[in-house]
Amino acid sequence: xxxxxxxxxxxxxxxxxxxxxxxxxxxxxxxxxxxxxxxxxxxxxxxxxxxxxxxxxxxxxxxxxxxxxxxxxxxxxxxxxxxxxxxxxxxxxxxxxxxxxxxxxxxxxxxxxxxxxxxxxxxxxxxxxxxxxxxxxxxxxxxxxxxxxxxxxxxxxxxxxxxxxxxxxxxxxxxxxxxxxxxxxxxxxxxxxxxxxxxxxxxxxxxxxxxxxxxxxxxxxxxxxxxxxxxxxxxxxxxxxxxxxxxxxxxxxxxxxxxxxxxxxxxxxxxxxxxxxxxxxxxxxxxxxxxxxxxxxxxxxxxxxxxxxxxxxxxxxxxx
Numbered sequence: 001x002x003x004x005x006x007x008x009x010x011x012x013x014x015x016x017x018x019x020x021x022x023x024x025x026x027x028x029x030x031x032x033x034x035x036x037x038x039x040x041x042x043x044x045x046x047x048x049x050x051x052x053x054x055x056x057x058x059x060x061x062x063x064x065x066x067x068x069x070x071x072x073x074x075x076x077x078x079x080x081x082x083x084x085x086x087x088x089x090x091x092x093x094x095x096x097x098x099x100x101x102x103x104x105x106x107x108x109x110x111x112x113x114x115x116x117x118x119x120x121x122x123x124x125x126x127x128x129x130x131x132x133x134x135x136x137x138x139x140x141x142x143x144x145x146x147x148x149x150x151x152x153x154x155x156x157x158x159x160x161x162x163x164x165x166x167x168x169x170x171x172x173x174x175x176x177x178x179x180x181x182x183x184x185x186x187x188x189x190x191x192x193x194x195x196x197x198x199x200x201x202x203x204x205x206x207x208x209x210x211x212x213x214x215x216x217x218x219x220x221x222x223x224x225x226x227x228x229x230x231x232x233x234x235x236x237x238x239x240x241x242x243x244x245x246x247x248x249x250x251x252x253x254x255x256x257x258x259x260x261x262x263x264x265x266x267x268x269x270x271x272x273x274x275x276x277x278x279x280x281x282x283x284x285x286x287x288x289x290x291x292x293x294x295x296x297x298x299x300x301x302x303x304x305x306x307x308x309x310x311x312x313x314x315x316x317x318x319x320x
Contacts, residue, residue, distance in 0.1 A: 034086055037262040041079045041086070044269020048076045051272045054294050064221065065298045066149035067126045068275075070157070074118040075268035081112040082265045106172045113186070114164045116236070116264065120190055121156040123232055124198040127225055131201035134208050163189065202229045220297045223278045228271055235267035 051072045055065050085108040088101060129149075133140040145151070166182040202225070209222045238260050279293030 033258045033262055034090065037082065037258070037265055038086055040262060040265045040269050041083045044079045044265065044272075045076060045083075047269060047272030048072045048079065050290060051275065051294070052076065054291055055298065058291060059295055059298055062298070063129070063144075063149040064126070066153060067122055067129075068298065070153040071119060071122045071126070071271065074115045074122060075271060078112055078115040078119065078268045079265060081108045081115065082261065082268075084108050085112065085261075103172065106175070110164060110167055110171060113167070114160055116268075117163065117186060117190055118157060118160040119232070119268065120194055120198070120236075121160060122153065123229055124194045124201075125152050125156060127198050127201040127205065127229055130221065130225055131204045134205065159189075198229060199233070202226060220278050224275060224297055227274045227278065231270050231274070232267050235263040235270075238263060 052069065055061075055069045055072065059065060085105070088104050088108065091101075129140075129152075163186050167179075167186070170176065170182040171179040205222055206226055209226070275297055276290060276293045279295070279297040
């Protein structure tokens with residue numbers, strides 16, 4: 001998606017072709033890729049909508065569900081921006097309204113990148129806190145601030161918005177050569193800070209799961225976090241590499257840009273299906289309704305047995 005942003009934000013060059021009306025010519029949208037991306041966005045919006053509905057109104061809140069709720073909101077906004085972006089691409093080609101569509105392209109690209117970064121930050125927070133609960137279970141159970149999840153989510157949304165304010169200014173309001181420079185803080189935070197922290201904490205969780213699986217059945221929360229982080233990295237790393245190559249003017253292809261956009265949309269749309277599959281899997285078969293599957297994941301207790309054993313969502317009887 002960033003390739004489209006760079007294409008429309010750069011000033012016209014001598015190699016650009018125009019039609020008889022003076023409009024800049026764009027290549028025809030790749031119909032098959034756009035169709036797959038639309039389907040991915042549609043299923044992703046339905047899935048994230050279901051997650052938002054159940055987490056918002058039917059499942060008891062806990063520190064983990066607060067993160068997942070914010071992640072679902074971020075993914076939903078990304079998919080909405082992706083859908084609007086695809087519509088603009090298809091409508092722009094036959095009508096060729098340059099100025100209007102360029103600003104629309106930029107707006108939806110910046111919004112999509114903002115929500116993408118927010119998803120990265122939230123996944124980092126989820127994996128990091130779960131890692132801390134494994135390494136320091138007593139502190140996490142007894143001394144963790146009550147509203148830590150809500151505070152962290154608010155700070156991460158504010159950070160993402162603050163980082164993208166210069167992008168909105170120098171790429172939309174005052175477009176020019178400073179557009180690419182305004183992305184440097186985002187690239188620094190995403191690539192050099194948040195991604196390594198997310199990978200390190202996820203590896204720690206994976207090692208913990210492997211160790212605990214020798215004695216107990218690994219908890220579903222562990223599986224959800226690991227699968228979510230894994231698919232996020234698999235589907236978004238290619239786009240990050242393309243952004244790096246594009247910044248250095250090494251590689252620029254609209255077809256590859258749309259493929260990476262499709263993968264990024266899949267990253268935002270696949271999480272609800274991960275929740276359902278992990279929550280419904282048990283005794284070598286898939287069973288239960290969507291609500292039951294989500295409850296088995298998100299109402300799972302995270303008490304002192306942080307060795308990865310799956311615990312019941314129902315309170316245990318105490319002995320007096």
